[in-house]
Amino acid sequence: MKLSNHSAVAIRAAALVLLLGAALPLAAQTAIGGADTIPPTVPTGVVGTAVSATQIGLSWNPSTDNVGVTGYLVYDADTGSTIATTTTTSFTHSGLVPGTTHNYRVSAFDAVPNQSPWTDPPVSVTTPVPDSTAPSVPTGLTGKAVSRTRIRLSWTASTDNVGVTGYLVYDADTGSTIATTTTTSFTHSGLVPGTTHNYRVSAFDAVPNHSPWTDPPVSVKTLPLDTTAPSTPTEILASAVSSSQINLSWAASTDDVKVTRYIVRRDGVKIAAPVSTSYADTGLSAATTYSYTVAARDAAGNISPNSTNVSVTTASAADTMPPATPTGLTGAAAGSSGANLSWSASTDDVGVTGYIVRRNGVQVATPATTSYTDTGLSAATTYSYTVAARDAAGNISPNSATASVTTGDTPPPPSNSAGLTWDSVTDPNLSGYRLYFGTAPGTYLQSVGQGTSVGNATTYTITGLASGSRYYFAVTAFDTLGIESDYSNEVFKDIP
Known part of the structure; x- marks a missing residue:
């Protein structure tokens, strides 16, 4: 048999398809061999849900195809008609009658289009009956x-077969709804003091279905305008607790409604408005007299007369400043056993109360004046003295410049004298x-505390004793506070 050139080409093309068929996917085989006749797979997992009383939502798993799925047909099995074409795997059927049942099937198609069989059995969904x-x-x-301008309403929650969404508040006097609230309370504000208002409340759900209004209305009168001032505060007590x-x-004051605050005035000027019946006034000046009054105030702004005036003086400030250092210290020998000292007075912000005299660095006296006689010293001996000033707070100045004194030689004791040492x-x-x-x-001629003061010396010569007499002697020590010791052992001497 002789083949034409055209036949030979056709045979070669067919052979090529046969040779490559086992190695190419189905889509490629179809493209090479001819038209696509393979439909997509049947959609699976079709689910329907009533999303409202007039809408049903459908969804399913995607189909597969040898080339590709182009879309889906949604079929109403009740009417026997296709109601939608979609490229997605879901569809919402709208405009339905509440309380009706609908049956659906779905088919996938490709670009040819090859169409898959319809899903079977149909998916049945019933729209809900409306909430009435x-x-x-x-x-x-x-x-x-x-208050004088506010009324607060409250009530017990309503119940509903689906759920209560909120409440309407009705003003029975004006015939109008004045509020919508999701809670079981409402505050009506901006009212006129002393006026009566009547209220009703209704509950509603999402449809909305409304309950009847509460009956009878609830009648409430706002508080009257408060024009009565509180009573005047009494028993005002003031005490200075420090210098500041x-x-x-x-x-406490009384009021026909309620006392809300007090007004504290210092020297006629308002300084505080405390809620309680006490106040601490701080930051004051030391040693200064202040005058106070207190008045009471209520919520309406009514203010009582001022209380009686009370005055109190702050304490003096703590004195921490020492006096000035004494100047002009001079000293002169007073015989062989004494030294006379004098100096210029110191100054202080409050006042100098005394001085501290030190001999060779040891305190020997605390005179109140600007002079001192140091006795009982040793003859022909040099002593160094300083003086410091002291005030009432115990502040002590630095020591003055040093003054030195040398006592004179010891004269021979007179015959009617007695020299003592201890x-x-x-x-x-x-x-x-x-x-x-x-x-x-x-038994001594001097009473206790009146003995002859000899300073810090441990030797002393008593003169002017009566001849032909025996004298008995004793010594005591005393400290800076004036506390005196007991008598020492007693000695005696016969005066010739």
């Missing part, structure tokens, strides 16, 4: 005037010694 049941009537409606603070307290007392607060004597044992 209203919530129950709210109960327990109460109202209370919370005064504490105040008073008896052991020193070791005490940091020692101020000096006192000498006592008399003509009978244990």
Whole structure:
């Protein structure tokens, strides 16, 4: 058999398809061999849900195809017609009658189009019946005037077969709804003091179905305008607790409604508005007199008359400043056993109360004046003195410049004298010694505390004694506070 050139080409093309067929995918085979005749797979997992009383939502798993799925047909099995074409795997059927049942099938198609069989069995979905049941009537409606311009309403929650969405508040006097709220309370504001208002409440659901209004209306009257001032505060107490603070307290005032604050005035100027019946006034000046009054105020702004005036003076400021250092210290020998000292007065912000005299660095006296005589010294001996000033707060100035004094030579004792010596007392607060004597044992011419003061010396010569008499002697020590020791052992001497 002789083949034409055309036949040979056709045979070669067919052979090529046969040779390559086992190695190419189906789509390629179809493209090479001819038209696509393979439909997509049947959609699976079709689910229908009523999303409202008039809408049903459908969804399914995507189909597969040898070339590609182009879209889907949605079929209404009740009417026997295709109701939608979609490229997605879902569809919402709208405009339905509430409470009706609908049956659906789905088919996939490709570009040819090859169409898959319809899903089987149909998916059946019923739209819900509309909610026509209203919530129950709210109960327990109460109202209370919370101020002259506000009324607060509250009630018990209603119930509903689906759910209560909110409440309407109705003003029975104006015939209008004045509020919509999702809670079981409402505050009506901006009212006129002393006026009466009547209220009803209704509950509603999402449809919305409305319950009947509460009946009878609840009647509430706002509080009348308050024009009565509180009583005047009494029993005002004030005390200075420091140099910069005064504490105040008073008896509570009364009011026909309520006292809300007090007004504290210092020297006629308002300085505070405390809620309580006390106040601490701080930041004051030391040693200064202040005058206070207190008035009461209520919520309406009514203010009582001022209380009686009370005055108090702050304490003086703590004195921490020492006096000025004494100047002009001079000293001169007073015989062989004494030294006379004098200096210029120091100054102080409050006042100098005394001076501290130190001999060779040891305190020997605390005179109040600007001079001192140091006695009982050793003859022909040089002593160094300083003076410091002291004030009432105990502040002490630095020591003055040093003044030195050399005592004179010891003169021969007169025949009617007695020279005494004793052991020193070791005490940091020692101020000096006192000498006592008399003509009978244990009985002295000087009373306790009035003995002859000899300073810190441990030797002393008594002169002017009566000839032909026996004298008895004793010594005491005393400190800077004036506390005196007991008598020392007693000695005697016969005066020729």
